[in-house]
Amino acid sequence: MELSPEEENQLVEKAKLDPEAFADIFDLYYVKIFNYCIRRVQNKTLAEDLTSEIFFKALKNLSKFKWQSVPFGAWLFRIASNEVITYYRKGHENVASLDQMQQETGFDVEGVGDAATDIKSEEVEQEQFALFHEVSSCLISLPEHYREVISLRYFEKLSILEISEILEKPEGTVKSLLSRGVEMLRKQMSIKQPVLAPNVVISVRK
Amino acid sequence: MIFMENNELNNLLERMEVPEFQNQTHQRKLRASLMNYKTEPKGFAFFSLMNVSFVLAIALVVIGFKGLKSQGEPVATPPVIMSRESSIFSTDMPASTTPAPALMNNITLPTRAGGTVASPQANQAEDSNAKKMTPPDQKSPVGSQSIVGFTSCLPPKDTSGFHTMECAIGLKADDGSYYALLDPDNSHELFKYSGDQRITVTGMISPPNESLAKRYAVNAEIKVENIESIK
Numbered sequence: 078m079e080l081s082p083e084e085e086n087q088l089v090e091k092a093k094l095d096p097e098a099f100a101d102i103f104d105l106y107y108v109k110i111f112n113y114c115i116r117r118v119q120n121k122t123l124a125e126d127l128t129s130e131i132f133f134k135a136l137k138n139l140s141k142f143k144w145q146s147v148p149f150g151a152w153l154f155r156i157a158s159n160e161v162i163t164y165y166r167k168g169h170e171n172v173a174s175l176d177q178m179q180q181e182t183g184f185d186v187e188g189v190g191d192a193a194t195d196i197k198s199e200e201v202e203q204e205q206f207a208l209f210h211e212v213s214s215c216l217i218s219l220p221e222h223y224r225e226v227i228s229l230r231y232f233e234k235l236s237i238l239e240i241s242e243i244l245e246k247p248e249g250t251v252k253s254l255l256s257r258g259v260e261m262l263r264k265q266m267s268i269k270q271p272v273l274a275p276n277v278v279i280s281v282r283k
Numbered sequence: 284m285i286f287m288e289n290n291e292l293n294n295l296l297e298r299m300e301v302p303e304f305q306n307q308t309h310q311r312k313l314r315a316s317l318m319n320y321k322t323e324p325k326g327f328a329f330f331s332l333m334n335v336s337f338v339l340a341i342a343l344v345v346i347g348f349k350g351l352k353s354q355g356e357p358v359a360t361p362p363v364i365m366s367r368e369s370s371i372f373s374t375d376m377p378a379s380t381t382p383a384p385a386l387m388n389n390i391t392l393p394t395r396a397g398g399t400v401a402s403p404q405a406n407q408a409e410d411s412n413a414k415k416m417t418p419p420d421q422k423s424p425v426g427s428q429s430i431v432g433f434t435s436c437l438p439p440k441d442t443s444g445f446h447t448m449e450c451a452i453g454l455k456a457d458d459g460s461y462y463a464l465l466d467p468d469n470s471h472e473l474f475k476y477s478g479d480q481r482i483t484v485t486g487m488i489s490p491p492n493e494s495l496a497k498r499y500a501v502n503a504e505i506k507v508e509n510i511e512s513i514k
Contacts (some may be wrong), residue, residue, distance in 0.1 A: 093443045100318060107301070107310050115304055129316070136317055208299050221452040256289070263292045 080105065086144050093139050103132060106150065109233070110157050116232045117161045117224070119213060127164065131157045151242040154235075158225060158243060165221055215265035223258035230255055429485040430505065431513070432456035434476040437463060437499040452476075453501065454484050460502035462488070463495050471507050481513040 080088065085105075092098040110131055115124035135155050142152055212231070216224050229240045237255075241248045436450035438461060452473050454462040464484060466473055476482055486505040496503055 080435055096320065097318060100314060103314055103317060107313070108305060111309070112304055116301070121306075125306065128309070129313050131319065132313060132317055136320055172454055206302050208295065209301050212296065212299065227296075232301050234301070253314050258291050259293055259296070263289055266292070 079231070082148060085149055089139070089149050091140065093142075094213060096136065099136055099139065102149070105131075106153055109150075110153065113154065113157055113228070113233055114161065116213070117228055118164065123164070127157070127160050131160050134160075147242045151239060153245045154229070154233075154239075155245070158229075162221060162225070170173065211266060212262065215262055218265055219261050222243045222254060226251060226254045227262065312438060326483045383494060427485070427487050427508070428455060429483050430456050430462060430488075431481070431483050432462075433481055434473070435461065437461055438502055440500050451499065453499070454482070454505065456502075462498060463491055463499065463504040464507050465504055466507045471510050473507070473510070476510065476512065483511045485509040485511075 085102075088098065088101055089262055092102055107128070110123060111128045114127040114131070115121060118124055118127065131153070138156075142149065147155070209232075212227075216227060219227070225241060225244070229235045229243065230237075235243070237248050237251050241251045244251065246254075336489075432454045435450055435451040435455035451463070453464055456462060462484070464473055465486075484505055484507060486508040488503050488505050490496075491501045491504045495504060
């Protein structure tokens with residue numbers, strides 16, 4: 078369900094007075110926030126913990142939110158971004174790779190349905206997400222501020238304006254960060270070329 | 284991949300398909316938790332704890348300060364003693380902190396029956412209870428003064444048990460208060476003055492030392508400078 082900015086604003090204002098109204102906001106944003114977290118930390122349990130923390134903080138600080146500065150979604154993603162940064166600053170730089178993630182948590186990163194973990198996604202071919210797998214594994218070695226913009230731009234499919242609102246940085250700065258981030262990512266992917274899926278290499282050579 | 288340009292990779296990333304995950308179990312549990320969440324319990328509890336801690340800390344400081352005062356610790360005001368020579372003691376000073384004047388050391392007071400009042404050194408072991416005998420708030424005259432009254436045996440504090448005829452000569456002032464008379468070298472021949480003789484005693488007045496205060500109900504002690512008989 079998509080809401081217009083005005084409808085969303087009304088919902089947020091209602092939730093400020095009635096905590097139960099926050100449930101509607103939660104339903105709107107849970108999947109987005111959980112996916113952002115799991116793509117950033119690549120660990121299901123950790124993503125659940127972070128998602129919980131993000132929504133609790135949002136509920137707790139809802140009265141401080143003002144629509145004039147940023148849209149609610151950007152405000153929520155700002156909390157999420159800060160939580161992930163805090164997680165990495167606590168010394169969790171070396172997160173598990175996607176392969177490790179699958180082995181350790183049983184989480185199906187490819188989105189194949191897994192009854193045990195109650196994770197459902199579309200039935201897709203392994204190759205469909207091969208580039209995502211490769212980018213994710215290479216992102217780990219990048220500095221956090223590059224990881225952040227690349228993730229928001231290419232994983233969450235947010236616009237430069239939305240990213241600038243979330244990160245509270247000018248759009249020009251976001252573009253620069255993206256440009257340098259992609260350059261670093263390209264170098265990382267060149268190093269890791271042997272592990273790329275064949276179809277990815279072929280598509281690049283086109 | 285080394286031949287791939289940034290814009291090529293950028294285009295590739297723009298078209299990149301990203302898996303989307305759902306976690307309905309967690310979503311359901313988290314939703315329920317959020318609905319049961321009361322507004323800012325953690326923050327409230329934290330600040331409440333901070334407030335209580337702050338009030339307790341202030342209370343402890345105040346109680347500690349009062350405790351020190353009640354234990355007779357010297358305080359800045361009023362001044363405890365200005366100088367030994369002037370023998371001016373604070374009348375508010377507790378007996379336990381009053382330095383015993385050196386005047387009483389190694390002297391004996393003649394008694395009417397020929398006995399003596401023991402010097403403070405002989406009774407040091409008994410001095411521990413002295414402060415009970417002289418209330419801290421007892422007002423005593425200080426400085427060099429003249430007191431009019433009659434010579435009298437100082438009234439003992441302990442009236443129980445066996446009594447001797449021992450008499451420590453002192454002065455019973457017209458207002459009924461008793462003063463111990465100190466005449467270290469016996470130059471004033473206190474023994475010459477009988478109980479029915481009205482006299483004026485001039486001397487340095489100070490609070491009674493602990494030994495005296497313990498044994499006799501005296502208001503102060505007078506280092507005798509002069510005695511005049513009043514006819």
